Amino acid sequence: MKREIVIPGEQIDCLKIGRGCFEENGKFYSKFFGVIDRKEDNFVNILPLNGKYIPKVGDKIVGIIIDAQFSFFSVDINSPYKASLPLSETQNRFDYNNKLNVGDIIHANIIRITDDKSIQISMKNGAFRKLVGGIVIKIMPTKVPRLIGKNGSMIENINNKTNCKTTIGQNGFVFVSGENEKLCIEIIKYIDKNAHEDGLTNKINEMLGELNEK
Amino acid sequence: MRNDNREWDEIRKMEMRVGVLKNANGSSFVRMGKTFGVAAVYGPKSLYPKFLQNFDRAILRCFYSMTPFSVMDRKRPGPDRRSTEISKVIKESLYPAVFLENFSRTSIDIFVHIEQADAGTRCVGINAASLALADAGIPMRDLVTACACGVIDGNIALDLTGDEEKITDCDLALACMPRNKQISLLQMDGNIESELVNNIIKMLLNGCDKIYEKQKEALKHKYEVNE
Incomplete structure (x- = not known):
């Protein structure tokens, strides 16, 4: 199967559009320089070949702590926006053997994104933890x-x-x-x-x- | 026929490449005749100082510059009146094509650097910048292409060279989004008969279509090389 490469503004023939497309006068066009991903029912997504990470609620991310404040950590999540990890959302705030510090790597998920793009992440659920030794x-x-x-x-x-x-x-x-x-x-x-x-x-x-x- | 054996409605020889700079998010190289330059796109990235941030969209910033050896007389390096104007013009011609509303509170920075100038640097800048934006994975409605035109002895001449620019009556630059033929820049120096304007614009739009094909080729070529 050959992958179709599309450029921004190129028309796509399909019935339904998903991510990375837009509609104009009843026709569908690609937003990105990317690859067409055709699903059944003539449903199409465009997968961009390049680009920055834009956070979504529920995403599981790996981040690096870049700042520690009184009640939260700032986390670099490889995106234009910084994320914040409140102390109350860390694994166990009283576990001093496992406490977080600047430079630590964490696995967490995104729980909230406000309209002004302040991003809150959490490590409360089971699998999320501090990552060490790698x-x-x-x-x-x-x-x-x-x-x-x-x-x-x-x-x-x-x-x-x-x-x-x-x-x-x-x-x-x-x-x-x-x-x-x-x-x-x-x-x-x-x-x-x-x-x-x-x-x-x-x-x-x-x-x-x-x-x-x- | 013109000095360089072109037809009146023929574009100079073009060369376009995408992804030429390693550290930029997106980059491109464009050559039209003897004029060539590179464009680099960084972003979307967080924007400081904070008062510049826009609550519901990204801001677009463009920096145009020329190398000191790009023209016959040495050009003094650094920003000047002319480059500030062209920066603004390039930015505003790209504005309607980019989905800025997808990246609130960020900035997208475009750097256009002209290495050698022989007329039509702003058009090369726009062509290169729109390629670099697409390469950086920024969502766009369409690519933007630009082309210039002049009138020599009553003939409409497409894509002027430096020598032609000196003898032309007027110099008209146009940028458009070729899919819908929407014009995003129209600029003119000099005098011209009003009847000619429509013909000139028609010729420029045709020229833009040819450039668009080249841009398309350049983008698709980037990912065919590896195969």
């Missing part, structure tokens, strides 16, 4: 779904073969820790660079295959 790398937020693969198949494959643990944020920050960090990062960056191409799974398997031979 590196954060930055990829294009628009390419995160490609890295995860169908039902997480791609990232699971990478994790198993390289013996790494990865935490992927919707915002494009990926936290990597484990045995073969270097190769894992190399592969993630390769996916980031070549996400628009077909047959990515095979190429990744090739790269992972080399590891097993060594």
Whole structure:
């Protein structure tokens, strides 16, 4: 299957439009320089090839704490807007062994976005925690779904073969820790660079295959 | 026929590339004849000082500059009256094309740098800036293309060179969004007979269509190279 690339303002023939399109005089056009993602029922999304992360409520993100105030932390979430993490939304505010500080990496989700784009995140629910003993790398937020693969198949494959643990944020920050960090990062960056191409799974398997031979 | 063996309604030889700068979010290189320049787009990014922020939309900022060696007499580096005006003109011609309302409280910065000038620098600036915006993944209604036109001995001449610019009666620059033929910039120096204006605009819109095809090609080429 060849992927169709569209430029801003290019007409798309479809019946229903999703993300990344707009309507003008009953016709549909692309907003982005991106790839067409056709779903059943003539439903179309445009996946931009480049761009900044725009926060959505419910997104699971990886962030870096950049400032500590009396009652909240400011968190860099790789977006034009800063997020704030109130002390009351941290995991356990009285657990002094696990307390947060500037420079720490956290896994959290977005719980509220106000009209003036102040973003509140939370670590209250089970899986969210402080991430230690690894590196954060930055990829294009628009390419995160490609890295995860169908039902997480791609990232699971990478994790198993390289013996790494990865935490992927919707915002494009990926936290990597484990045995073969270097190769894992190399592969993630390769996916980031070549996400628009077909047959990515095979190429990744090739790269992972080399590891097993060594 | 003109000095450089072009027809009156022919555009200079063009070259366009996208993604030329590594550190910019989006970038492009555009050459039209002997005029060429690069554009870089940074953003959308958070905007400070805070009073510049717009509650419900992003602001667009444009910085146009020329290298000191871009013209025959050395151009003094730094901003001057002319570059301030062209910055404003480029910004306002791109304004209607960008979905600024998607990024409240942010800024989108465009830097246009002309390396060599031989007439039509503002048009090259606009063409390059709109390519760079698209490359940066900023939502747009359409690309913006621009082209200039003049009148030499009663003939309408499209896309003037530096030599032609010296002898022309007028110099008319136009930027448009080719899909709907919506004009976002129309600027003229000199004098012209009013009957000619419609013909000139028609010719300019045709010229813009040709440039649009080139821009399209340049964008799509970026992701074909790797295959």
